Amino acid sequence: MRIALYEPDIAANVGAILRTATCFGVPVDLIEPMGFPWSRQAMARSGMDYADAAQVERHVDWDAFAGSARGRIVLLTTKGAVPLWDAAFREDDVLLLGSEGRGVPEHVHARADVRVVIPMRPGFRSLNIGVSAAMVLGEAMRQTGWQITS
Numbered sequence: 001m002r003i004a005l006y007e008p009d010i011a012a013n014v015g016a017i018l019r020t021a022t023c024f025g026v027p028v029d030l031i032e033p034m035g036f037p038w039s040r041q042a043m044a045r046s047g048m049d050y051a052d053a054a055q056v057e058r059h060v061d062w063d064a065f066a067g068s069a070r071g072r073i074v075l076l077t078t079k080g081a082v083p084l085w086d087a088a089f090r091e092d093d094v095l096l097l098g099s100e101g102r103g104v105p106e107h108v109h110a111r112a113d114v115r116v117v118i119p120m121r122p123g124f125r126s127l128n129i130g131v132s133a134a135m136v137l138g139e140a141m142r143q144t145g146w147q148i149t150s
């Protein structure tokens with residue numbers, strides 16, 4: 001299991017997701033450009049005090065990421081086809097989240113192997129990216145019997 005963030009805008013969100021991923025031993029792919037200058041010090045400042053333990057891989061752009069991705073790309077999107085509660089996850093899935101302001105462009109949407117939506121009440125646009133990541137990661141870990149290693 002991995003988490004991938006498509007051109008994230010907000011350092012605090014990335015910090016929160018990195019912290020969650022680090023606590024469970026899940027690597028994170030950062031797909032650039034990002035809306036803020038990346039540094040482990042910046043992450044530490046935004047509350048991600050496990051920065052040194054985080055497994056982070058940076059990709060210069062979408063093509064670099066897509067070319068190196070192993071496993072299915074599972075896009076979390078409000079335009080998803082599969083409700084989270086019906087989704088079947090695999091151990092090597094990459095959980096891809098869109099940017100806070102723009103989500104993902106159409107070609108990224110089309111490239112995803114699976115598109116998962118977290119069902120919400122009608123009239124509400126979207127969840128916070130970090131909340132979305134945590135909800136789907138938790139369900140994916142539960143289904144796949146994800147083992148936490150040291």
Ligand SMILES: C[S@@+](CC[C@H](N)C(=O)[O-])C[C@H]1O[C@@H](n2cnc3c(N)ncnc32)[C@H](O)[C@@H]1O
Nearest residue numbers: 076077097098100101103117118126127129132
């Ligand atoms: C703040 S939302 C982005 C909103 C953006 N305007 C859009 O239309 O996608 C940031 C990311 O969180 C995830 N997300 C938010 N709500 C979601 C939901 N209900 N189901 C699945 N993913 C969601 C998606 O990956 C989304 O790209």
